[in-house]
Amino acid sequence: MSSSGYLRYVALGDSHTEGLGDGDDVRGLRGWADRLAEQVARHSPGLLYANLAVRGRKAGQVRAEQLAPALAMRPDLATVVAGVNDVLRPGCDLDEVAGHVEAMFAALTAQGATVATLMFPDVGRITPLARPIGHRVLALNARIREAADRHGVVVAETAAHAAATDPRLWSADRLHAGPLGHMRIAAAVAQALGLPGSDDKWTLPLPAEGTDISVWRAVGAELRWAGTFLGPWVGRRLRGRSSGDGRQAKRPALLPVAASAGDTSPSV
Known part of the structure; x- marks a missing residue:
């Protein structure tokens, strides 16, 4: 399938x-997959797009819940991004993840789809408190x-x-990309797919800014982050709950995509 001739795009994954x-x-949520669909639609006006991703899902859940519906849609383009929710948990079996x-890769490519995925940045460079799991993220990248x-x-x-770990690309929770980050992820996948008009500008560093932050301010920021985001996350784990409990995919069926005339997201 030509990169300018996709007809059906299905995105599988978690909150990202x-x-x-x-x-x-x-x-409403936009995100990199929606942005990618808009880029594809610029050259494939009849593109149909479904996004089956649900926050909190681990790789096994993405496979169990999303693969069969995705295959039934017979996509010629699919993206599969999963595993972060697994590596955040102790006792994670990276080979299992x-x-x-890989099972999703195999099933979708066997059906003739072009499949794309992406690599996860070292979360320890974004959130110091996450440094103990940084090696797991990199090891999962290698396996994927x-x-x-x-x-x-x-x-x-x-x-x-x-640039991938520049805080300005990330939202306040430091686990999800912000609008600028999602825009860059979409651009990265577009370039990897060879979409018309794509380039490597997404790799460029953001303009320099003042970095004179005192130790006490940095510690305070970490404590605020821990109380606002880490604490509730740990609480859900202890209760056996997930942020995705009771949630359904935001776009469970193939629907037409309006091509974006240009990205109006804030830039830095």
Whole structure:
């Protein structure tokens, strides 16, 4: 399938693909997958797009809940991004996680779809308190990259550039990209797919800004983040709850996509 001739795009994944950090649950979420669909639609006016992603889902849940519906839609383009919710939990089996992701790669490519995925940045460089799991993220990246190679899956190397961990690309919770981050992820996947008009500008660092932050201010910021975001997350884990409990996909069926004439997101 030509990169300018996709007819059906289906996105599978968790909160990142759902679009958390780019909009909200009142006004609606956009996110990198929606932005990518708009880019594809510029050259494929009849594009139909479904987004099956649901926040909080682990890789096994994405496979169990989203793969069969995705295959039934017979996409010629699919994105699969899962595993972050697994590595955040203690006792994570990286081989099992990668196995679920590879099973989705295998099923979708066997049906003839072009499949794309992306690499996760080192969360320890975004949130110091997350440094103990940084090595897990990088190890999962390696496994997913190997699986992608085996199945001809397109990989957007979004973690390979310093800009990926610039705080200005991330939302206040430091777990999800902000609007600018989602815009760059979409641009990275578009370039990896070879979409017309795509380029490598997404890799460029953001303009320099003042970095004179005192130790006490930095510590205070970490404590505020822990109380506002980490505490509630740990509380849900202890209660066996997930942020996605009771939630459904925001776009469970293939629907037409209006091509974006240009991105109006805030830039830095």
